[in-house]
Amino acid sequence: MRILGLGGSHHDFCACLVQDGRAISAIEEERLTRVKLAFGLGPRLQRCLAADYVLGEGGIRPDEVDLIIANDFINRVYTLRFGDRVHWIGHHLSHAASTFYTSPFEQAAVLVMDGRGSEVGTAQQRRGETITHYTGDAAGLHMVHAVNGRVAAAARRLDDEYEDSVGGMYEAVSKAIGFHTVGGMGAPGKTMGLAPYGSPRYVEDVAARYRLADGEFRQSTAERDALCSLIKAELARAGDGPGTDEIRADFAFAVQANTERIVLELVRWLHRRTGLRTLCLAGGVALNSVANFKILQDTPIEEIHIVPAAGDHGTALGAALHGHYGVAGNPWTPAPTPFSPYLGREYDDADVKGALAPHAERIRVERPDDVLHRTAQALARGEVVGWFQGRSEIGPRALGNRSILADPRNPDMKDRINAKVKHREPFRPFAPVVPLDRQADWFESAVPARYMLLVPQVRADRRQCIPAVTHVDGSARLQSVVADLNPRLYGLLGAFERLTGVPVLLNTSFNDNEEPIVETPADAVRCFLSTDLDMLVLGDTVITKDHNR
Secondary structure (H helix, E strand, O other), rough: OOOEEEOOOOOOEEEEEEEEOOEEEEHHHHHHHHOOOOOOOOOHHHHHHHHHEEEEHOOOOOHHHOOOEHHHHHHHHHHHHHHHEEEOOOHHHHHHHHHHOOOOOEEEEEEOOOOOOEEEEOOOEEEEEEEEEEEEEOOOOEEEEEEEEEEEOOOOOOOOOEOOOOHHHHHHHHHOOOOOHHHHOHHHHHHHHHHHHOOOOHHHHHHHOOEEEOOOOOOHHHHHHHHHHHHHHHHHHHHHHHHHHHHHHHHHHHHHHHHHHHHHHHHHHHHHHHHOOOEEOOOEEEEHHHHHHEEEEEHOOOOEEOOOOOOOHHHHHHHEEEEOHHHOOOOOOOOOOOOOEEEEOOOHHHHHHHHHHHHHHHHEEOOOOHHHHHHHHHHOOOOOOEEEEOOEOOOOOOOEEEEEOOOOOOOHHHHHHHHHHOOOOHHHHHOOEEHHHHHHEEEEEOOOOOOOOOEEEOOOOOOOOOHHHHOOOOOEEEEEEEOOHHHHHHHHHHHHHHHOOOOEEEEEEEOOOOOOOOEEEEEEEHHHHHOOOOOOOOOOOEEEEEEEE
């Protein structure tokens, strides 16, 4: 059975092809349009380029698809070309399916938390999904409890604010302290990065503006507005003085601490209700990797799975998988190997040559006998390397196929990449990548973190060795690598360790600020030439800049 899943909401549009229960290909629209979050495309959205991409990877035509399925919170322009062939499901159900049906668990509790989801109320009393608890087993997904917040606006817009939304609170605070991304949306990743620089002075002020009990988070529009008004007043009181940055950091700390409290209580309630000690997470709040790790520390949960595309960019994957298990009625059995996020296209040597040809006068090209050793040498010399290998990964994290890599031993490396390559705020941390079999030697966790969605502490005796990936509080958003899932990256880590004694590299997404992660060799070359990257590796081809021409 061939199933095309379409996903997104008013942003993060995506497509996925599932055949006989296996994800064949998945891609986000932004990677193809080169427009961040695919936001504001207007009529161009109806081209649905991601659908053509994944169908092409499967070698099938649209009329050969058995089922087209999408979540009903998506901007319908994205599905126009498929007319009445689309089977609609709920937004949170697509999130739940994306994480349970990619998990290693036969049975699990499933928790979905995001800013807003499908409307489930009436025209007179509009309500929408914010938190949904499920269980999953061989028979599929079963809803346990749901929180549906009142839609606060009279206008019917996909970005209407919902009450009782953990993600909505975090986004509102992010905006209030000055963090925005495209379309005026908040940038919660920046808030999470700033939080460790803050103090707890506003934690109770935030806590006083919501209620939490019996698996439910409740926050009215008035309470959220009051919180934002407090932030505005505190920033106005500080004026342009040095205290402004402290206030922003302290509110970031406060909303992060309260989000952790909320998430932990929701998880504990779900455990009490189900008795299950395996947990799957999805929805935008599941990208809060700090809170995710604390679930393992401070709740009865023993094993956790978070789908790498936990936000709306994973709803196409979830919709397609639900089509196989929920609609077609196939029983669920977990795969024997971990879910692979590498679902993009494999580009060949002709693609690489075509991308390099227009820039021949600006670059030097070589094909070394041992590209891993050559790359490790460059990294050990302090060079920053664009690393482009195999199939692109789904989700917002670069997991070693579309990455910028660097030496974590250099204490100045974080500031250099933030300023000269990524062009972003200096406080934002970078992630370490390490072989899973060496992880416990360097980090205070042996739990696999394949998708960069857990944040343990760096071992105290190792922090001075890898300062570029150790955050101000001693933590690190970790990616652990196994040879079966990414043999190229695993091999590079080994080559770097043989030269330096350190099996860790700095890993960040291959893109400039407010730009989608590169998808094609041509995207990679453009980014390489427009930033201060020192070297680019496209498969087995090494490219450097020729400064003498």
